[in-house]
Amino acid sequence: GAGVSQTPSNKVTEKGKYVELRCDPISGHTALYWYRQSLGQGPEFLIYFQGTGAADDSGLPNDRFFAVRPEGSVSTLKIQRTERGDSAVYLCASSLMGQGSPLNTEAFFGQGTRLTVV
Amino acid sequence: AQKVTQAQTEISVVEKEDVTLDCVYETRDTTYYLFWYKQPPSGELVFLIRRNSFDEQNEISGRYSWNFQKSTSSFNFTITASQVVDSAVYFCALSEGGDDKIIFGKGTRLHILP
Numbered sequence: 001g002a003g004v005s006q007t008p009s010n011k012v013t014e015k016g017k018y019v020e021l022r023c024d025p026i027s028g029h030t031a032l033y034w035y036r037q038s039l040g041q042g043p044e045f046l047i048y049f050q051g052t053g054a055a056d057d058s059g060l061p062n063d064r065f066f067a068v069r070p071e072g073s074v075s076t077l078k079i080q081r082t083e084r085g086d087s088a089v090y091l092c093a094s095s096l097m098g099q100g101s102p103l104n105t106e107a108f109f110g111q112g113t114r115l116t117v118v
Numbered sequence: 119a120q121k122v123t124q125a126q127t128e129i130s131v132v133e134k135e136d137v138t139l140d141c142v143y144e145t146r147d148t149t150y151y152l153f154w155y156k157q158p159p160s161g162e163l164v165f166l167i168r169r170n171s172f173d174e175q176n177e178i179s180g181r182y183s184w185n186f187q188k189s190t191s192s193f194n195f196t197i198t199a200s201q202v203v204d205s206a207v208y209f210c211a212l213s214e215g216g217d218d219k220i221i222f223g224k225g226t227r228l229h230i231l232p
Binding site: 041110 | 161222
């Protein structure tokens, strides 16, 4: 596709359930990021993939959160035993290379998945 | 530790006025990148600019301009002759050299009144 695609756009789940959020990056982009944005806040970094591997997962809040990118393209963010505090918009972004590379230009963001835990 | 501060939570101006959004950053690295993103009501973050720490030249793009001052650790954004379509939340962000994550400020919500 032309841009970063995230599905679903909205997800309502019950406390304690498991959820998966999907991100389709721009074709050819090796770098993929997950961010979480709570109401009235800026996006908060969760994890960064370079290819298939998680190069930096320092932003994952706890071990209930996990993400994969098995073929270096689509990524799935998985949240186990969801809590009400997990409610937020989860944003995915991709770029040609990591943002720390002087050769890189910009990260393109998807429209996000709004997760509501009730 | 890296940090981005946008002290203005919300700004309202009348259309055609100029408006400046402030951004102050903290980093111990000498190599870093600064960004501005726009988030309209649709929610998607739109890239506006990326500037590396070695390039202090101010930049102008149409009605948008950016003033980068290392001496005050600021990277301010000015919209000239504002328009209603400029209404959005604007985020300033920082990425340290060799570190790929982008750290965002809390954003400034800009209202352009007709």
